Amino acid sequence: MLFTKKSLMQDGFSGFRPLDELDPMRIPQGPGIFAILRPADFDPVFLSKSTAGTFKKKDPSLKREALDAEWVPDAAVVYLGKASAGSQGNRGLRKQIQEFMDYGRGRPTVVWDARLIWQLRDAMDLIVAWRELPASEVNAAEAAYHADFISVFGRLPFANLVQARSRK
Numbered sequence: 001m002l003f004t005k006k007s008l009m010q011d012g013f014s015g016f017r018p019l020d021e022l023d024p025m026r027i028p029q030g031p032g033i034f035a036i037l038r039p040a041d042f043d044p045v046f047l048s049k050s051t052a053g054t055f056k057k058k059d060p061s062l063k064r065e066a067l068d069a070e071w072v073p074d075a076a077v078v079y080l081g082k083a084s085a086g087s088q089g090n091r092g093l094r095k096q097i098q099e100f101m102d103y104g105r106g107r108p109t110v111v112w113d114a115r116l117i118w119q120l121r122d123a124m125d126l127i128v129a130w131r132e133l134p135a136s137e138v139n140a141a142e143a144a145y146h147a148d149f150i151s152v153f154g155r156l157p158f159a160n161l162v163q164a165r166s167r168k
Contacts, residue, residue, distance in 0.1 A: 001148050003077045005129075008035060013129040019101065020124035027094040032132040033141050034097060036079040036117060036159070038125075044071055045121040052118035053107045060115035067119060070158050078126065079114050079159040080149065082142040085135040093130045116159040140166040 001007050005016060013035060015027065038044075046068075050061040062070075072078075083096035104118045117123050133141055143166040149157055156163055 001145075001152070003035075003075060003149060003152060005037060005076065005127075008037075008077075008129055008131075011131070013131045015129045016127055017129075018124070019104075019126050019128060022097075022101065022128060024094055024098045024101075027097055027130065028132050029092045029094045030132045031083055031085045031091070031135045031138050032093050032130055033138065033145060034081050034083060034093060034128060034130040035077050035145075036081075036114075037076045037127045037129065038078055039127060040076075042122065042125060047119050047121055050115060050119045051106060051123070052103050052115050053105075055115075061119060062116065067116060070116060070161075072153050072155060072158050075149075075153050075157060077149065077157050079117060079157050080142065080145045081114060081160075082138050082164070083130075084138050093132065097128060097130070113161055114159045116161070139164070 001011065046064050048061070048064070050059070052060040054060065081096070083091060083093040085091055100114060103114070104123060117126065120126070142164040146156060146160065146164045150163070
């Protein structure tokens, strides 16, 4: 996979909405995978302080050198995440993406893995796309997308700090 809008669409992703125009009610409620992409003309400008909320009272901000080191210049995808059904079946893509957005607006959350997104000056110009999957396939799909991304770019997407592993 090339991890472009076209290849993601061919793989069943839909949505492709800029974060600043996102209507959460249009996001499916079921489990699945979601991707955050940068528009074609997007140049990363890093903020010295993240707009994200805290997690266990920790500041999510990284130093510019660390952000530069994580940036993948040739990749359109900057984050690949999952949305499970949750233990009570009431989670899914809509809730996970809404929590991701709330985190960027400074609310405390547990979406710590994606925190680098919120140190981009133009984070709200980024695009979100999703792919619904059966709950039993979500973990394996996330692990496969991470592994595929690494095989193409030699590393994880910019805001993925931990590689997903398929649970057996």
